[in-house]
Amino acid sequence: MRYGEIGFDLEVDLSRGSIDRVETDPNDTRLYMGGLGTNAKIMWDRVPAETDAFSPDNLLIFSSGLLCGTAAPGSNRTIVSTISPQTKLMAYSMMGGFFAPELKYAGYDKVIISGKSEDLVYLWIHNDKVEIRDASHLKGMGATAASEAIRKELDDPDIQVAAIGLAGENRVFYASIEQGRSSASRGGIGAVMGDKGLKAIAVRGTKDINVADPAKYMELCDGVLKYIKFRGDNPIKGVPPILQGLGSPQEMAIVDEEWHTTNFTWGNSRTRRKDFWTHEIEQKWKQTQENVRTRLISCHNCPMKCGATISVPGLPTYMMKCYSKLTYTMAAFSDLDFGFRIAQKATEYGVDGFSAPQAMAFGLELLEAGILTLEDFPGMPEDTEGRFFYLLDKIVRREGIGDYLADGTYWAARRIGKGAEKYDHNTIKKHEQLPLKLGMLNPVYYLMYSTGEKINITQIEGQFPQEPFATRELREEFVKDWFQVPDEKFKKYYVDWEPRGEMSNPYYPTVEASCEIVDWMEKMHYIDDALGMCAGLSSFPLKPPYHIHNYPEFVTAATGIKMSKDDVWKSATRTRTLMRALNVRRGMRRADDKPPEDHWRKRFPDLEKQLLDQYYKLKGFNNQGIPTRESLEELEMGFVAEEFEQKGIYNNG
């Protein structure tokens, strides 16, 4: 018997219509733990380097994490892995909600989809009964509406559904997979699902999830719950409201958006509006938000309330979390009311809340610049809000200019030509980034932006504060109860970090310290993504309940596989390295490891080179960012080095 995990995956080949329940190798659990870790191993073994995102050979893996569905609060993430049509690299996307626990209650750790169905279908998993069902009646339906229709026809409101909307069906390169209050949005995984002819996966499970050391495991869970309560009662002082507590930034609860609206950029990530936030705006936005927000809601077994049910009068109800309330608002230079209205449509269509508004603002910027003309936008309304709704409709249907914009700003710019390339200024590895443009280079962020395999800062940054507090006394106060650090030296790095002067950005934290900080942040995310733990209770917020000191105990008590701190750390290193290897095998190199050129006004090429060199060294990569044979063997992944050698990857750089 297996503990923590189930020990079985569901293999579904949509070309052949076959369904198999396959036992997994417990040794892979020891090596990669689960979730993203074991996904990466499957992708390495089974998806050859030359496989296109829209090839039937591409896999689409829905995975639970190792702790998902156990009593550990917040262990509910579904990790979706495939090849991205947009970056052509590994798509690295996840969602909270209820899907992963339900999948495990049904008796599976993962659903691995291969092949392609000729007709639109959905998958129905009910414990041991699994069916591929016709979905022609759901074609073109919104993601939320289709999920409701499935629950109704299967007559069980407790079914969890992950579905795509029109954007996924039409293979928009930033189509999302929606699941109730959550979505896996980044990297265009919804387009892969649409390409496979899979409208939805519906799952219902009524089996047990077992843990190996029940008493110990519950003691750990109780400890985490108590600490969550403590952190709720003791917010971090001296940081903006959305960073004070646990969970995702509390966008649904908090109305004070001064920090986002004045620090982040508007339009096609262009304009900073430092004076935007006024008392009048605050009153208006407060009223808007409170009028449409019905209830604050949670994911499976988590006391945080990061999401909300949104009912805009006259529109169907939907659920929202985090930052998408502002991405459309700010891209269109509009207000919050517009944000909530267009997000309703965007959720039904199933598009990513970062990429979609940027692609639309990018299109309108090209119009303004004369690279596109009004003829490219037949019938488009005059007002900006109307134009955004118009473009959203065009994009998800891939009609006219929408077909270009549906590929994201990088590919659209190259297809359009005529100098459009320079308007694609906010992508890394062809993927739209958070709309943020800053002054002084921050060495830690430079590395996270440049090297992260997630290609997405919001899921890489972590519990090392983004800025130093103004005085040494405040910083000393902050580190007093900072027990989450893996090593005491991180406290010193933080205490010594000054807002200005010699001990400030970009030369402090030093190159070595910056690499170590990034290593810590990154490792915690890789552990979360293997365990299916929400970053909102672990790697993302300041002073979280899960950390490197209690995670090994959780893993050991859940699985019965004895894992020390070093073992867990090493497993995360292994997955991080394998993710890099997957992307290297697909052609990624040092030249790709860079932030958007205009992300910081003040850049330091020599320092940046040193940072990257040192980071690669620490990671066991060569100076092209390729994992070395030595480091791969140390991680029991000699098989990767072998393939690199066979393919001449080491020689050709």
Added chain:
Amino acid sequence: MAKVKKIVKSITIDADKCNGCKACEVICSSWHATPRYSSNNPARSRIRIVRLPLRDIYLPVYAGEYTESECTGRDKYIIDGKEYNECDFCRASCPSRDLFHEPDSGLPLKCDMCEETPALAQPKCVEWCHAEALIYVEREEEVEEDEQPKLGDVEIGIGAMIDKFGLQQVLDTIARMAKP
């Protein structure tokens, strides 16, 4: 019949505060697992949330008595513009629905308020509900002395089997299974 004082335990449900996280279902099924905490499975939980997010219905219900036949209640209630079924509020382990039946055997489940020696300060679901949707209430009531001994889990289970298969078949089966 003599009157006695008795502590009545109940859970007041503030449905407006429920965030739909199912922590109550996880901890209930975990507490009642054998060995304790060795597994969890919301389908075995003695508290369940009627959860219809798009209609903003979040209604925790904890399991009450087993009933051998379903009632005729099919009424609808509209509260604050939201339509509920009569069944949504019902705590019975009833043959009309899967709720409060063991998923494998179909045996009924009933909330026991996590009775334990020494007593817990409150049932586990209440302890784990950070949303404070579940409020544990103890009140003293004067009741008529209950001469019927309280049924344990095994009696309730066998009772349900008798209702389903008839006494003779259950007796025969137990006799057969008891043979070495």
